[in-house]
Amino acid sequence: MTVESGQVTKVARSPLARRLVVAIVLFSSIITLVITAIQIRVDYEQELSDIDAEFEQIRHSSLHSVSQSVWVLDELQVRNQLKGLTKLSSIEFAAVNVEGKQRWAVGQQPDRDQVSARFPLTYQHRGETLEIGELVIIGTLDNVYHRLMDRVLFILFGNGLKTSLVALFSLFLFYHLLGRYILDLKQFADRFGEEQDLPLFSLNRKRSARHQPDELDSLAASINHMVKTLRNREDDLRVFATTVEQSPSSVLLTDADGNIVYVNPTFTEISGYTLDDVYGKKPAQLTAGLTADEVSEQIWETIRSGGVWAGELKSRSKSGTIYWESVKIGPVLDKNGEIIRYILVNEDITLRKSYEEQLLHQANYDGLTNLPNRLLAFDRIAQAMVTAQREKCHVVVMFLDLDRFKNVNDTLGHALGDELLVEAAKRLRSCIRVEDTVARLGGDEFLIILPGIQKTQNAELIARKVLQAMAAPFFLNGRELYITASIGITIYPEDSDSPEILLRNADVAMYQAKAQGSNSFCFFTQTMNNQARARLEIESELRHAQENRELELHFQPIVDARSGQIVAAEGLLRWNNPTLGRVSPDTFVPLAEDIGLILPIGDWVLRTACHTAMTWQQSGRTPVRVCVNASVRQFRNGNIVQTIASVLEESGLPAHCLEVEITEGLLLDDAPEIQEILNKLHRMGVRISIDDFGTGYSSLCYLKKFPFDVLKIDQSFVRDVINDPDDAALAAAIIHMAHQLKLEVVGEGVETTAQLHYLQDNGLDMVQGYLFSKPVTAEGFKRLLDQKKSHGSLSGVVKKTDSHTLTEH
């Protein structure tokens, strides 16, 4: 009840209730006043007409007697009659005027609102009507007024009471029907903001069975619907708020004027600024000087027109660090399409940017020397060509390759090779102007681009300068190294107007310079171009040689120098191409090495050689060794030990029947893995021979260090043993020395009996050469083996005459 009465008081105090009461009172009062006024007016009219009626009554009833009394001048009677008149309620004063003058009067003449009447006093005398005077009666309206006033007061009081009661009743009704529910609603609304789990609103009223839903029910239903909608929205908002709070992107909100009103934790984390630091500031203030004015204008133009601007901008953190952000800025519109906020979603892309920059650098610069790479070099050539065309000058493009750089790598290791390249790059840079470019194309290949050259003769000067710079010794890792370079030169626009062709021209010219004996330069000519084309053609044909079965393995016998018996067969590659015809191994083997094809080809040679040798053995012929040339590449990049092991297993050829021929080049590299491979092969029982001995470094160390079985004297020595005493002495010394080291010696390229005899006399173990046989097919070799069978020993044949050689035709 207390709550109830308290609520009533609240209701009574409520402006709405007050307004209701005032309205009721005002309305009721106005109605009352209007009705009262009308009523009073009617009553007043009625009072006046009552007075008129009374005056008429006087005229009918008293006028004759007053006239009689005046005629007879009965003063007393007149006075009594006048007094009698003033006794009447509405008459205050009565008088008789004779001849215009007041003769008798009774009562007070009122000075307030009055009503009066004048009646002529007449008398019939001798048939004639005489006017003898005038009766004046005057009444006041006081009584009328009093009565009217009483009535007014009564009406007002009655209506006031009624109005009050109505107002009170209205208040009660208002509270009972509406007010208390409004208060409940208010309380619900108050609690709704504070209590998350507030149950839905329900009207606290009794409902009879006949209760029909009224406006309050539908209001409650609407409110609950609104509550549910709000709660859903609140949930959605909470989800969005959490999303924004936990977003890995930084989020800023500004008001419609662009002043920051919110930042999420990621923003603080990245920039170091809290909301307090930046509240009310413009985002641009945080990046002052980092965004170009045109970009800022473009951003504003886009977002003011309702669009979203996306791009990458630099930002500055609180500590002053500059970082990159991927930025999306857009307006938030209200439902009328008016901008109410701007939202900035930024992602820190500094890392990505730096990767991109790195990638860009990597894509354009060489990692080792930091010189522009091939890609950038092309771009520079193209740019230089455009400028040269405009300024009517030339662009000189030089292709530079370090001579025998591979040897440095092989001998001293890649680390030192790399150091040499870095130093060489520095020297190259020091030879040219700032506007010139030195690029590294890869390996030991460099490109020098000289734009804006007026006289092409200058190219020669610069080439000489470069060669000179390279000629000075390099001091690396405590070693003194010498390296030379070969330079190919081509000129724009004379030689070509395409960067690709210019590069190719310079490459071709460089090859020519190398062919001339290295440490030189060479200008490009069209003839060179043709040669290069030919080389390219060979290269492209070679790539398909194996699959097209164009390769063949021929065999050349190696015979015992004393018995003349065939003791071994050297497998020698042959390539017969339908377009190119027979191509010499001296041409295609180095090419195959350059382009890496020597690995599959080398495997094929090994396999073919072992299988062929095995078929000879299986057909009952005396077993002979098969010698296979192995390229340096097979040792470095291939899996030669496993290949040989599996080939021997596949073919069934005993390991001691296989001899692997290597050249000195392989040994230049002091790499332990080469020694390991050779040792493994040796342990497997495979024989190892050193080929072309005498042409390279011919270091005796190698002979001691590596597990060789055979030494093959190069044919260049053998050729001149008869004519050149030096070569003769050298050949003899090599045989002697090899024997000291327990190596067997093969003389290569023996073409004459004189050569053979000289070598025999000096104790040579085996001979190989056209004197006995040129390399022949496997079938041909089989015949040679059979021929040997039928002839028994060849030694006699050999010693008699050249015409009795083993040569297969």
Ligand SMILES: Nc1nc2c(ncn2[C@@H]2O[C@@H]3COP(=O)(O)O[C@H]4[C@@H](O)[C@H](n5cnc6c(=O)[nH]c(N)nc65)O[C@@H]4COP(=O)(O)O[C@H]3[C@H]2O)c(=O)[nH]1
């Ligand atoms: N003038 C003259 N030459 C003679 C005489 N006796 C033999 N020859 C030639 O001398 C070369 C000996 O082979 P090489 O020094 O290993 O030199 C070989 C070898 O380095 C390479 N080669 C050939 N086949 C292969 C192979 O299967 N693998 C590898 N890696 N290189 C091979 O190609 C080079 C040349 O091979 P070919 O042209 O077959 O030339 C062969 C052979 O035909 C002679 O009395 N007089």
